[in-house]
Amino acid sequence: MSHDEVFLRNSWYVAAWAHELIDGKMVARTILEQPIVIYRGESGKVVALDDRCCHRAAPLSMGRIEGDDLRCMYHGMKFEPSGKCIQIPGQEMIPPKLGVRSYPAVERYGLVFIWTGDIEKADPALIVDYPPLADAKWRGLPGYMHYKANWLLIVDNLSDFAHLAFVHTNTLGGSEEYAYTTKPVAVERLDDGFRVERWHMNAEPPPYHKKVIRNKTDHVDRRNIGRMLVPGIFLLDTMFAPAGKGAEKGVAVEGTRQYRNAQFMTPETRSSTHFFWNYLHDFDIDDPNITLSLRHSLEEGFMEDKAIIEAQQKVFDADPNYELLAIRADAPLSHFRWALKGRMEAERNARAAA
Ligand code: FES
Ligand SMILES: [Fe+2]
Secondary structure, three states, X not given: OOHHHOOOOOOEEEEEEHHHHHHHOOEXXXXXXXXXEEEEOOOOOEEEEEXXXXXXXXXXXXXXXXXXXXXXXXXXXXXXXXXXXXXXXXXXXXXXXXEOOEEOEEEEOOEEEXXXXXXXXXXXXXXXXXXXXXXXXXXXXXXXXXXXOOHHHHHHHHOOOOHHHHHOHHHHHOOOHHHHHXXXXXXXXXXXXXXXXXXXXXXXOOHHHHOOOOOOOOOEEEEEEEEEEOOOEEEEEEEEEXXXXXXXXXXXXXXXXXXXXXXXXXXXXXXXXXEEEEEEEOOOOOOHXXXXXXXXXXXXXXXXXXXXXXXXXXXXXXXXXXXXXXXXXXXXXXXXXXXXXXXXXXXXXXXXXX
């Protein structure tokens, strides 16, 4: 299978956190099975180039940033942000087509997005809109994890709130009851994914939330609204309202605390994934202990997922044709696969027609 058949190419993918590029650091990262080097030029511009010199394939990430350009430190060829070679030490004539691939790169929300498809289709307006990431009323800490698993296994995991109860009983979930007594209010099928809303009424606060509040035993009405979007973006709006005050009817209940969570799954290869995330809170935002506690709790929760997801990948590696049987709770993830497949097919057809 060529990678064109595995990945959606015409899409923005998160390639790095902007903070990874401070102090002139270069990030060498494989994305969609392509080695890429990402750096910030002197003008502040973020550049993403193929991490292979077109001359003798030395990694450009071993090179030197000069202004906004990058010099290969093997034989000294210099490349501008467009990827075009602009200097060959000892050779005057530079063939106009000589260079490396450049990826359109856009910095937003403290994240670096790159476009892996046809350059003329790279429209920054297609980058997902998630205002909490840019709003000072929310506080969080950027996170990164590496998974030895196909990104769709992570998508599956996040698509399914039922696993909160069993995998995360002592961290994010709270009780096995969550699996039995909550039902998605509605699974809304979107062109590019799905949206699901789930309420859990009059429950004890789950452990991660308890750790950062004082009224630890007061029951809460918990609402999760999750959106999973192509190619692998999960956005989760969580609300904990004091129980029984009508939050489910849209009443703004005093003492409500909220979280906003964004997670970006970027395929490294077909069996490994870069996972960028931030978990934001809207209360006590000036108390760093709370931000840190949430960061640790979420990481602890993700590690529980990682163990299962990476073990699943091993099962698929051993037997790629193993057949799965769906249950009703799988409807959202089936829809997501269908939406992604549609996009990939359209892309393939457009390429075949061209
Ligand atoms: S390998 Fe880069 S200049 Fe020779
Ligand atoms: Fe999980």
